[in-house]
Structures are given as C-alpha cells and as structure tokens.
Amino acid sequence: xxxxxxxxxxxxxxxxxxxxxxxxxxxxxxxxxxxxxxxxxxxxxxxxxxxxxxxxxxxxxxxxxxxxxxxxxxxxxxxxxxxxxxxxxxxxxxxxxxxxxxxxxxxxxxxxxxxxxxxxxxxxxxxxxxxxxxxxxxxxxxxxxxxxxxxxxxxxxxxxx
Amino acid sequence: xxxxxxxxxxxxxxxxxxxxxxxxxxxxxxxxxxxxxxxxxxxxxxxxxxxxxxxxxxxxxxxxxxxxxxxxxxxxxxxxxxxxxxxxxxxxxxxxxxxxxxxxxxxxxxxxxxxxxxxxxxxxxxxxxxxxxxxxxxxxxxxxxxxxxxxxxxxxxxxxxxxxxxxxxxxxxxxxxxxxxxxxxxxxxxxxxxxxxxxxxxxxxxxxxxxxxxxxxxxxxxxxxxxxxxxxxxxxxxxxxxxxxxxxxxxxxxxxxxxxxxxxxxxxxxxxxxxxxxxx
Numbered sequence: 001x002x003x004x005x006x007x008x009x010x011x012x013x014x015x016x017x018x019x020x021x022x023x024x025x026x027x028x029x030x031x032x033x034x035x036x037x038x039x040x041x042x043x044x045x046x047x048x049x050x051x052x053x054x055x056x057x058x059x060x061x062x063x064x065x066x067x068x069x070x071x072x073x074x075x076x077x078x079x080x081x082x083x084x085x086x087x088x089x090x091x092x093x094x095x096x097x098x099x100x101x102x103x104x105x106x107x108x109x110x111x112x113x114x115x116x117x118x119x120x121x122x123x124x125x126x127x128x129x130x131x132x133x134x135x136x137x138x139x140x141x142x143x144x145x146x147x148x149x150x151x152x153x154x155x156x157x158x159x160x161x
Numbered sequence: 162x163x164x165x166x167x168x169x170x171x172x173x174x175x176x177x178x179x180x181x182x183x184x185x186x187x188x189x190x191x192x193x194x195x196x197x198x199x200x201x202x203x204x205x206x207x208x209x210x211x212x213x214x215x216x217x218x219x220x221x222x223x224x225x226x227x228x229x230x231x232x233x234x235x236x237x238x239x240x241x242x243x244x245x246x247x248x249x250x251x252x253x254x255x256x257x258x259x260x261x262x263x264x265x266x267x268x269x270x271x272x273x274x275x276x277x278x279x280x281x282x283x284x285x286x287x288x289x290x291x292x293x294x295x296x297x298x299x300x301x302x303x304x305x306x307x308x309x310x311x312x313x314x315x316x317x318x319x320x321x322x323x324x325x326x327x328x329x330x331x332x333x334x335x336x337x338x339x340x341x342x343x344x345x346x347x348x349x350x351x352x353x354x355x356x357x358x359x360x361x362x363x364x365x366x367x368x369x370x371x372x373x374x375x376x377x378x379x380x381x382x383x384x385x386x387x388x389x390x391x392x393x394x395x396x397x398x399x400x401x402x403x404x405x406x407x408x409x410x411x412x413x414x415x416x417x418x419x420x421x422x423x424x425x426x427x428x429x430x431x432x433x434x435x436x437x438x439x440x441x
Contacts, residue, residue, distance in 0.1 A: 020331050020334045045228075
C-alpha cells in the first residue's frame with residue numbers, strides 16, 4: 001500500500017486513508033436537521049448583533065420577537081439576576097397577547113462566571129434553542145435563544161458575544 | 162503527556178483561503194459565513210465528539226467557536242508578502258498576550274480550548290432534568306448544585322499535538338465524505354454508493370436506515386438499491402454481488418472505489434489548506 005500522498009499535497013496517503021476509513025463514525029451523515037436549526041440560529045444571532053445600536057458590554061437579554069409591549073431589540077442588563085414575567089414585581093415586566101407569559105415566567109441568575117436559566121413553573125413553559133422539550137433549568141451560553149410565552153429572547157454574554 | 166503549544170500545532174504551512182476570509186471580515190456577507198460554517202462545523206463537531214464530549218456539549222463547543230470567529234472577524238489583516246491572513250488573538254482572549262498568527266492556527270487553538278473547557282467541566286451538565294432537581298427544589302439547593310462543581314480550567318495541556326492532529330485529520334476525512342456528493346459529478350452516485358458499501362459499510366448501513374435522505378436523490382437511489390440487495394442476502398454484500406448487480410467487471414469496481422478515494426484525498430487536501438472543495 002502506497003504511503004505517498006494520494007493526489008495533491010497535503011492529502012493523505014492511500015495507506016493512511018484506509019486506516020482512517022475504518023475509524024469513521026457510522027452516524028457522520030446523521031445531523032442534518034440539527035445543523036439546519038443551529039445554522040439558522042447562528043445567522044439570526046449575527047444579524048441581531050449587527051442591528052444592535054451599540055454592542056452590549058455586559059451580559060444582557062435582548063427581546064427579539066413576540067406580541068408584547070417591548071420594542072424589538074430592547075435590552076435588559078442581567079446583573080445578579082433578572083426575572084421575566086407579567087407580574088408587577090418581575091424585573092422585566094411584559095404584557096403579552098393572550099397572557100401566554102406567566103406572572104413569573106423565567107429567571108436568569110448569575111452563578112460564578114456562569115448564568116443559569118430557570119423556568120419558574122410557568123404555565124406554558126420555557127424552551128431553549130433547538131431543544132424540543134420544556135426545560136426546568138439550564139446553563140446559558142452566549143448566543144442562546146429563549147422562547148417563553150410566544151416571545152423570543154437572545155442571551156448575550158457581553159463584549160458582543 | 163506532552164504540552165500542546167498552538168504555535169507548533171500545524172507544522173506545515175497552512176493558509177485559509179483569503180477571499181473567503183476577506184468576505185467574512187466584512188461582517189455582512191452571509192454567504193461567506195455559511196460557507197465557512199459548512200467547511201469547519203463537521204471538523205469541530207468531530208473533534209469534540211472524539212474527545213468524549215456528548216452530542217449536546219459538542220454543539221456547545223461549536224457555538225462557542227463560531228461566536229469567537231464572529232468576535233474577531235473584523236480584525237483580520239492580510240499579509241500580501243506571505244499570502245496569509247492574520248488574526249489578532251487579543252480580541253478573542255483577553256488573557257492571552259497580544260499575538261498575531263495564522264487564522265487557522267488561532268481557530269484550532271480556540272477549538273482545543275473549548276473542547277478542553279467542556280471536557281474538564283463535564284460534570285457540569287448544561288441542562289438539569291426534573292429528576293436531577295428532586296433534591297434541589299429550593300433556590301438555595303439549585304445554586305449549591307452549580308456552585309459545587311469547579312469552574313473549568315481552560316488550559317488544554319493534556320491534549321497532545323499527536324492526538325489533536327490525528328483527531329483533526331480523521332474529522333477532515335469525515336467532512337470530506339459528507340461533502341462528496343457536492344464535489345462529484347453526475348456520474349458519481351454509483352461510485353459513491355459502491356465505495357460506501359465496500360469501504361464504509363457502517364456508514365452505508367446507517368444512511369440506508371435513515372428516515373430522511375442525507376444525500377441527494379441520485380445517491381440515495383443507488384444506496385437503497387444496494388442495501389436492498391444486501392438485505393435479501395441476509396446482510397451480506399460482496400464485491401461479486403455488486404459486479405453482478407451492475408454488470409461490471411472486478412477491475413471496474415476497483416476503479417470506481419479508487420476514483421472516490423482520489424476524490425476524498427483531494428477534498429481532504431482542500432479542507433486542510435482552507436480551500437472550499439466545492440468551488441472547482
């Protein structure tokens with residue numbers, strides 16, 4: 001078996017190619033649906049960042065869409081914690097069509113260097129990114145989209161990322 | 162255990178395709194961003210998976226890397242003399258001393274760091290299920306759950322150069338296989354099907370069992386026909402059966418397989434050099 005590059009440099013030799021071929025994952029084609037959703041989210045994230053009037057320097061939540069009394073791209077700095085809901089005592093109080101948002105719907109709280117999203121036993125649940133089921137609590141990563149009460153929010157970790 | 166140094170990671174001279182990065186650095190060209198994603202997402206996911214990260218965490222690594230690319234995409238410069246793009250790493254990592262190097266070198270340093278961070282912090286599950294919270298119903302309990310797990314150490318010094326290079330090459334090959342249909346001509350569905358059936362039977366079986374069609378219709382038609390042949394022979398598919406099915410000689414089958422191998426090597430080389438293999 002030849003150890004010379006098969007075709008152009010820096011391609012593998014036939015021997016190396018054969019060695020690697022037995023190690024490939026059987027599911028290497030099995031990601032297309034997730035990929036499409038992920039790519040869409042990343043593109044949306046890029047688009048929103050480019051539309052923001054000023055790049056956020058602190059971790060914040062951005063209102064992306066929904067039938068609510070918030071302007072698109074309205075932001076709230078999270079600080080130690082941020083609760084979102086219809087209730088008057090929520091940190092970010094939103095009126096949403098058909099009251100799909102609970103009085104206390106979800107909370108984002110700082111835990112060390114991380115931010116934790118918690119659903120506050122809301123009636124209609126909180127969804128994160130492409131995860132198909134309601135979440136109870138999850139660590140947040142920059143670029144995560146939160147779906148709650150017919151509204152979509154974007155988590156930005158600060159320094160425009 | 163050797164210490165991995167980003168500067169040594171790629172011994173050969175590798176340059177990312179200038180025009181692609183040029184478009185990316187404009188920050189507004191969606192097509193360039195998508196192309197970039199398509200070229201590297203499989204490689205990044207493959208490396209993360211090979212380092213033992215669960216599927217969901219591998220996607221977190223990819224998200225982190227793509228966002229890092231986004232953050233520095235405005236800070237590329239082009240060294241005309243060396244024909245190489247440079248990335249200012251200080252934009253990406255405030256703890257890293259300001260250093261200018263090849264973009265792809267920076268990219269794979271970021272990938273390795275992200276993998277290491279998630280691997281080291283693997284006890285720190287991203288999402289907690291309701292059962293996980295059974296003993297942490299109150300806020301204090303929940304906070305304690307997160308606080309008792311250590312913060313991840315970003316130092317990837319357990320990732321050896323040899324292992325990283327090996328994982329990287331295998332991930333490049335997997336991506337090359339996935340890109341095959343987009344890089345081959347009309348006459349290649351049969352070649353691809355024969356190659357997968359004989360040289361990648363585990364991948365071939367997996368594709369044939371999928372509900373969706375991960376390859377173009379022409380490729381799927383050939384794969385399903387061969388797989389049906391395999392099923393009627395109790396899971397066995399030999400070269401002789403393929404020769405009979407297509408009425409071709411043994412030499413012809415070998416040539417078909419060799420043609421795909423050559424194509425894979427070419428796509429591999431393109432990906433390794435930062436060229437888009439589909440632009441030919």
